[in-house]
Amino acid sequence: MPQPDSASMAVFLDFDGTLVDIAARPEAVQPASRLPGLLAQASHSLGGALAIVSGRPLAQIDAFLAPLQLPAAGLHGLEMRWADGRQFRDEQAAAPLAAVRGELAEFIDHHPDVHLEDKQLSIALHYRAAPQREAACRHLIDRLVADSAGQLTRLDGKCVCELRPSGHDKGHMVAAFLQHPPFHGRQPVFIGDDITDEFGFRMAQALGGFGIRVGGMSPATAARYQLPDVAAVLDWLHLLATAPPQD
Numbered sequence: 509m510p511q512p513d514s515a516s517m518a519v520f521l522d523f524d525g526t527l528v529d530i531a532a533r534p535e536a537v538q539p540a541s542r543l544p545g546l547l548a549q550a551s552h553s554l555g556g557a558l559a560i561v562s563g564r565p566l567a568q569i570d571a572f573l574a575p576l577q578l579p580a581a582g583l584h585g586l587e588m589r590w591a592d593g594r595q596f597r598d599e600q601a602a603a604p605l606a607a608v609r610g611e612l613a614e615f616i617d618h619h620p621d622v623h624l625e626d627k628q629l630s631i632a633l634h635y636r637a638a639p640q641r642e643a644a645c646r647h648l649i650d651r652l653v654a655d656s657a658g659q660l661t662r663l664d665g666k667c668v669c670e671l672r673p674s675g676h677d678k679g680h681m682v683a684a685f686l687q688h689p690p691f692h693g694r695q696p697v698f699i700g701d702d703i704t705d706e707f708g709f710r711m712a713q714a715l716g717g718f719g720i721r722v723g724g725m726s727p728a729t730a731a732r733y734q735l736p737d738v739a740a741v742l743d744w745l746h747l748l749a750t751a752p753p754q755d
């Protein structure tokens with residue numbers, strides 16, 4: 509595992525399973541009390557080249573880390589906040605989802621053990637409390653995707669199956685951040701734990717950096733390195749924030 513180097517790296521961090529332990533429900537995660545301070549310190553050492561890249565909306569990330577507001581990509585890139593504070597939200601992405609909300613609500617009426625998380629620009633079906641519903645969730649999402657004439661796509665994560673507009677992923681967001689200061693010219697390091705983070709690992713590696721998978725290398729991953737759990741990620745960030753830059 510390479511030593512963290514604040515002089516040369518740009519760090520991209522997934523949120524759930526990477527900075528906070530997985531919880532039974534999306535709203536139940538409990539960030540460590542040291543997390544916002546640690547992120548602020550790491551960001552400062554990196555000259556600001558640290559971003560959160562998450563499937564959650566930016567507003568949720570900000571609420572968990574308040575008062576800290578970092579550069580971030582939310583909803584897998586449908587929302588962005590650049591290092592200079594400018595924000596972008598792809599409102600047009602909401603249009604194809606309007607037509608399918610009724611059918612998703614009907615599905616939940618029949619399967620109340622599945623939790624529907626409506627993120628406005630993306631809709632997730634969580635089956636953590638009912639793993640036996642995985643196939644039914646995927647089947648429904650696949651049909652809605654097939655009916656959407658390419659406008660919508662399915663994205664799988666940990667006990668979740670998401671319906672979202674086609675065209676964005678975490679890899680694109682890494683590439684976008686790297687085009688601008690303070691990320692530009694640095695070596696991208698993407699840290700994540702989930703299937704959607706594979707896009708980030710692959711892009712970081714294509715652009716001269718590397719991926720770090722949290723929590724084991726199975727199923728197969730494109731990441732080159734591994735950290736065992738969230739606590740180890742926070743320790744790595746602490747090292748990054750405090751170690752002198754390498755020559």
Ligand SMILES: O=P(O)(O)OC[C@H]1O[C@H](O[C@H]2O[C@H](CO)[C@@H](O)[C@H](O)[C@H]2O)[C@H](O)[C@@H](O)[C@@H]1O
Pocket residue numbers: 522523524525529530531532533534535536537561562563564625632634636665666667668702704
């Ligand atoms: O890209 P991330 O920051 O990792 O976000 C991915 C999804 O995270 C959340 O769901 C996951 O975490 C929940 C809380 O630990 C857990 O209950 C759920 O089973 C996981 O899939 C979030 O709710 C989703 O919107 C994000 O896309």
